[in-house]
Amino acid sequence: MAAAFSLAGLLRLRSLREADAAGRLFTAHEKTQRANQRLEKFRVQAAQSEAPQGPPESLLAVAAARSSSRSMLDELRAYAEQASSDQQQAEWDYRSARQDVKVVEKLQARHDQRLAHERLAAEQAALDEAGQQRSLREEGLS
Numbered sequence: 001m002a003a004a005f006s007l008a009g010l011l012r013l014r015s016l017r018e019a020d021a022a023g024r025l026f027t028a029h030e031k032t033q034r035a036n037q038r039l040e041k042f043r044v045q046a047a048q049s050e051a052p053q054g055p056p057e058s059l060l061a062v063a064a065a066r067s068s069s070r071s072m073l074d075e076l077r078a079y080a081e082q083a084s085s086d087q088q089q090a091e092w093d094y095r096s097a098r099q100d101v102k103v104v105e106k107l108q109a110r111h112d113q114r115l116a117h118e119r120l121a122a123e124q125a126a127l128d129e130a131g132q133q134r135s136l137r138e139e140g141l142s
Contacts, residue, residue: 005111011104014097021090021097028083028090035080042069042076 005011046069 005108007104014101018097018101021094025090025094028087032083032087035083039076039080
C-alpha cells in the first residue's frame with residue numbers, strides 16, 4: 001500500500017490560510033476602490049462649486065463651509081491612504097501565504113513522483129521475476 005503524504009494536514013492548513021488571505025485582499029481592494037471613488041467624487045463636487053457672491057455675512061458662511069470641506073478632504077485623503085496601506089499589507093500577506101502553499105505542494109509533487117517511481121520499480125521487478133521463471137522453465141524443458 002502506498003504511503004500517504006505525511007504533510008497533507010499542513011497543506012490543508014496552509015491552503016485555508018491562503019484562501020483567508022485572498023478574501024482579506026479582496027476586501028482591502030474593494031475598500032481602496034470605494035475610498036478613491038469617494039475622494040474623486042468629492043474633488044469633482046468641490047471643483048464645480050461657484051465663486052461666492054453676495055453680502056459679507058454669506059462670504060463668511062462660504063469661508064466656513066470651504067474650511068469644513070478642506071477638513072473633510074483631508075480626512076478622505078487619510079482614509080484613502082490607510083485603505084491603500086491596508087491593501088498593500090493584504091497583498092504581502094497573500095503572496096506570503098501563497099508561497100507557503102507552493103512549498104508544500106512541491107513536496108507533495110516530489111512525494112507523488114517517488115511513489116510512482118516505486119510502483120513502477122515494483123512492477124518492473126515483478127515482470128523481471130516472471131521473465132526469469134519462464135526462462136528457467138523453458139530451459140528445463142529443453
